[in-house]
Structures are given as C-alpha cells and as structure tokens.
Amino acid sequence: MTTLAITGGQVLLPDITVTRADVLIDQEAGEILEVGDDLAADADETLDAADSLVTPGFVNGHCHVAMSLLRGYADDKPLDAWLREDIWPVEAELTADTVRAGTELGVLEMIKSGTTAFADMYFFVPTISEAVADAGLRARLGHGVISVAKDADAAREDAREGLEVAAEIDGMADGRIASAFMPHSLTTVDGEYLEEFVPQARDLGVPIHYHANETEDEVVPIVEEEGVRPLAYAAEKGMLEDGDFVAHGVHVDKSEIGLLAEAGTGVIHCPASNMKLASGMAPVQRMREAGVTVGLGTDGAASNNDLSMLDEARDAAMIGKLAADDASAVPAEAVVEMMTRGSAEAIGLDTGRLEEGAPADLAVIDLEEPHLTPRHDLVSHLAYAAAAADVRHTVCDGQVLMRDREVLTLEEDAVRARATEAAETLVTAAEE
Secondary structure: OOEEEEEEEEEEOOOOOEEEEEEEEEOOOOEEEEEEOOOHHHOOEEEEOOOEEEEEOEEEEEEOHHHHHHOOOOOOOOHHHHHHHHHHHHHOOOOHHHHHHHHHHHHHHHHHOOEEEEEEEEOOHHHHHHHHHHHOOEEEEEEEEOOOOOOHHHHHHHHHHHHHHHHHHOOOHHHOEEEOEEEOEOOOOOHHHHHHHHHHHHHHOOOEEEEEOOOHHHOHHHHHHHOOOHHHHHHHOOOOOOOOEEEEOOOOOHHHHHHHHHHOOEEEEOHHHHHHOOOOOOOHHHHHHOOOOEEEOOOOHHHOOOOOHHHHHHHHHHHHHHHHOOOOOOOHHHHHHHHHHHHHHHHOOOOOOOOOOOEOOEEEEEOOOHHHOOOOOHHHHHHHOOOHHHEEEEEEOOEEEEEOOEEOOOOHHHHHHHHHHHHHHHHHHHHO
8 A cells, every 4th residue: 555645734624614634545545544633654655735725626517528629719609509600510520539639638627727527528438538547537428419410310329329438438447437328408319319218328327417407498499399397308208317417407497496306316507608608597506405416517618718616616606696696695615515525426426525435536725825815714715716726736546646736647738739739620620
C-alpha cells in the first residue's frame, strides 16, 4: 500500500461543515483511510493544503464534453434554432479523432477546475471512454440516441449502438467508467423506439439518462399528442425509475415533481445553459423540498461556455433565488451539496463526499486570493466567490491528476493545439 496525505488544510465534511484536518489516502485502493489530525507521518507522499480548503471532487452531472470544440461557435440563439441551424450540421462532420481532441480539451478543463467525475452524452463514446481513462477521471458515459430525421432502420441501428456501447464500456478503467442508455430526449426519440429499447436497457442493468422539460417546446408537443405531461409520458415508457436521471427539468409542474420524488429519479440542473438559451428557470427549491435528488451540470461548453462547476454553483444559487422569488432559496450549503454528493447520487457514482471509506476524489482550493478574503464562511466562498483558477490540486481515485496547477496526466499545450486544429477542421468541413 502506498499512501498520500493532504496536509495542513481545512476540510469540507459531508454535513457541509468545515474543520481543520489532514486527509490520508490509500492510493492503491483509491480510498480515503482517515480524516484527522497530523497524518503526514503516516504517508509515503504529501500534498500541501496549507491556506487551502480540501473539498470532495466536483461532479458534473450532465455534459457533452467534446462540444468544447464548439465553444463560442454559435451563441445568442434559442435552443431549437441553435441546434438545428448551427450545432447539428457541425456534429454531422464529427470523427473519432475530432471527438478525442475535444474530449481531451474538456477533461483538461475539468481537472483544472476540480471536477473529478461527470456524466456525458455524446457520440464516438468508446473514444471518449479511452480519453477519460487516460486522463484519470471518473465518468458515466453513453451514446446519444436520436431518431428524428432518420428512417426506421437507421433509428433502430442508432438505438442498438446505444445499447452496445453501454455494454462495452461499463466497468472500464478499473471501474472508474460506468455507462447508461441515453435517448437524447422525449421529443427527439420516437415512442416506438423507446418502447422497444428501454426494456433492453433494463435487461442490461444500466440506468436511463435523457433531456427532459428543458424548454416549453419540449413540453407542449407531448401534452398535445399524448395527453399527458412529459414525465408522465416518460413513466409510461419505463424511463422514470430509481437510478435514472434527467437533464434540465426546467418546465416541470407539481405533478411531475411528485413523480420524480416518488420514483427516485434524479434531476441535473444546468443553470448557465438554461440562462444562455433563455430556456427558463428550474424550480430547484421546490424539487429539493419535495425530496428530489438534484445535482448540477454544466451542459456542453457550446452553451455555457465553460465546464467550471464553481461557476455553475454560483449560477444555481442566484437563479434559484430568482425562480423562487426568495433570497433564502437554494442557499450556499445547498449548491455545494448539489455539485458534490447531489450530482454523484443522481448519476449513480460512488463519490462526492469526503470521509473515511469514500473514494479518494478531492479538490484543493487555494484561499490565498483577494476574492476569498476575509474568510468569514468558507462554504459561502465556495458557492459565491471561488473560481476555477483557485483550484490548486486535483485527486481522483487516489491519484494526483493536478499538483500546484500542473496537470500530470495530460500535456496541456499539446491538448490545446490538437483541439484548435480539430475545431478548425470540423467547422471547415461543415461549411463546405
């Protein structure tokens, strides 16, 4: 056994309180051995956390990581026009190589901002899996299944690919990678394919993840055509069970919140993307009060435009207060819980907490900055003031992925250069 001690810092505990302590890690098992005083002497290696806050690694509950290549490519449009006019035409030109480049850029950004686990829906998923494994992160991944604009054979083949990919990648990277069946949304996958393939996903034993109620345009067609709200429709299709999770949940009503709570289906709140696309304000306070597990996600960098969970926490707290018309709604403690344990529970990964026996997924935040001074309340600072650039060290599964802002599992300059070239190639192909 080799051990790592994170020493001299203050530690964010599972009850969202802060105490001064060291953290001792079994690197071979990837597990926290102890949280306590003066543990450096028991360690083979140390990581300095003086004047820093040690937190659980952040968990990005919904992302399209390779869309980092499209950051800034198309902005200032509503969701449907943005997808159909800009994003989908470019994505039609994706290759395994461009997805690999975009994934490496995205996971580099995540490591540098303290994210140690994420859920991702995209294409060329085996390639994404390899990049995630090499970078050292934890993830739940799936192929985005779409049936619109496809004939029956093509739609079924896409759904079959979703199942095959889920079976292929589940358990990769010594268990750091899990999978899910991921129909894109309730309006982009026809009901007949949901009825055919969701039961097969259940047989495979993987959860279901999809976009739901992101905009009013995703609600009205289902109500008009099916006579029920979208999440009632999802339940009819077998897509609302314990362990499943939906992205966005902006336009959910009281009945749907009840369905989510009763089923144990999680919701990943993506406030920055929702604001940028003018999709609306999710009723996060009401969902949490009803007992729904709510996590946080950035969505893709094309609609955010970054992958920082610290930025997302601040956005969630601010928009949560506006949505509830209550300054006490979605407080600092809530958003910190949402971006750690909340997201982890929603996407079904065993992480997001800092305690003995938990996976050793950690971020260390440098507090020696003007915007983090004075230190009245470190939980408040984490929710409202900390930035991605304040992350000093990142550890996942007991392995140091970033030490003193230097990423150890990726060559940053090379990643940025490959991503720049891949983005140019992708856009040129789409515009020809």
